[in-house]
Amino acid sequence: MAAPILLTESLNLFYGNFQALKNVNLSVAGRRITSIIGPSGCGKSTLLRVFNRMNDLVEGARVTGRVLLDGEDIYAPGTDLLSLRKKVGMVFQRPNPFPISVFENILFGLRVHQLAGKSKDRLREIVKESLESVLLWEDLKDRLNGLATNLSLEQQQRICIARLFVVRPEVLLMDEPCSALDPLATARIEELMQELKKNYTIVIVTHNMQQAARVSDDTGYMYLGELVEFGATQKIFTTPRDKRTEDYITGRAG
């Protein structure tokens, strides 16, 4: 296994008095897909939102322990949240393209980080590249000025993935990215993930065990805020060491 890109060390997270993550030690390897599975409300999404510090937006959320991205503690005082979120992109459960044009959705990241140059041709080039990488360019090249919110859900989710690329992130966090999509669209997004893993490190949260088994290289099982077991996906699904993992993946619990 390659050197970990993301690493948590005795990570605890509290919402007020409620402890949502309990002593989580996880290491995510670069250019692989790591999936986090487990029943609802067990801290999967919370863990994901630790990595881009989206939990900071929740009032009363408190973190102890360390979270290292490329060896740097992202919870160290003075961490630049904006550049952290540039490095660590996130795809949400419900596709959430902005209610502006497809073109501007893609360029949003460049604009907020003030990286957008002036040349219109160059911008179009960038939009083209990022839409091509999610296989939307052919479908949308004549509709770049249309509202992104009018597209199909699958296309919207692809836009949400594509808009991350323009700021060249290292890690893509996906929070149940297919839960609003039908099975065919899900299959196509999964295919896309295999393609993306060549260039990006992906962490995906899913409550769909088949999906985790299909797409990921490593899998972690979370239960009640604990990372119960973590390892190669194949091992987790065939020979889990922990009884709780076994109960969950065989459908006896959860």
Added chain:
Amino acid sequence: MPSGRKLKEIFFETAIRASGVASIFIVGLIFFFLFKEGIMLFQTQKLSGFLFGKNWYPISEPGEFGILPLISGTILVTLGAAVLSVPLGIAAAIYIAEVAPPQSKEILKSGVELLAAIPSVVLGFIGIVTVVPWIKNTFHAPTGLTAFAGAVVLAFMAMPTIVSIAEDALYSVPKTYKEGAYALGATQWQTIWRVVLPAASSGIVAAVMLGIGRVVGETMAVMMVTGNSPSMPRGIFYPVRTLTATIAAEMGETVRGSDHYFSLFAIGIVLFVITFAVNMTADLVVHRKRK
């Protein structure tokens, strides 16, 4: 024989329907009488002379009924009020909906509601004792009773409408949009400017239009501070008179059935058309965006 429950059902259905029909019927009646009286003016006056005439001398012999000065006065005061209240109102709405901590949010919201509850005559009175002398001293105008004073006072009347409706619009922007923007590394201001405002734009336009509608129709406060001069306005620091103020000021002293009397109703029609147009525009914008 229908049962008691069924009878009750029929009774309530009829009562509710009657209330609905009554409101439409009453609006229809208002239309009818306004037009019936207003239209009489045009037996003796030309429509073009009425709308574009520059002289409002309703009690000379023969009277002149050009309402261009009054329309200009209304437009001047309304635009002035809009220029003052729209940016302030939207900014206040953004602050309340997006930035303010929960406690001050509640205080601000009740403050805005309180502003809406002030009777317009009281605002006019405050205008006379504060705004008017301030204008006279600051801008060295011969009198403080000017279009600008009207604009300032009316801006305060439009503000609550704009703030509360725009705030609702901002508040109903889905949280997922904001999350998406923050997750891409946008700052709070970038999120507001690039995502929240575009998402709420139709509601904000509606808020502005309803605020302006309120300004156009306002009478009492504006009559007290604009100086009541029905001549062509020469600028924002000169006395003017609005359409509404003209009706209010002159209705009491006109002879029923005279051209003067009819002309005031005709002004009512013009006012009605203006507010109707403003509201329709707001409606159209809101519905087009929803599609």
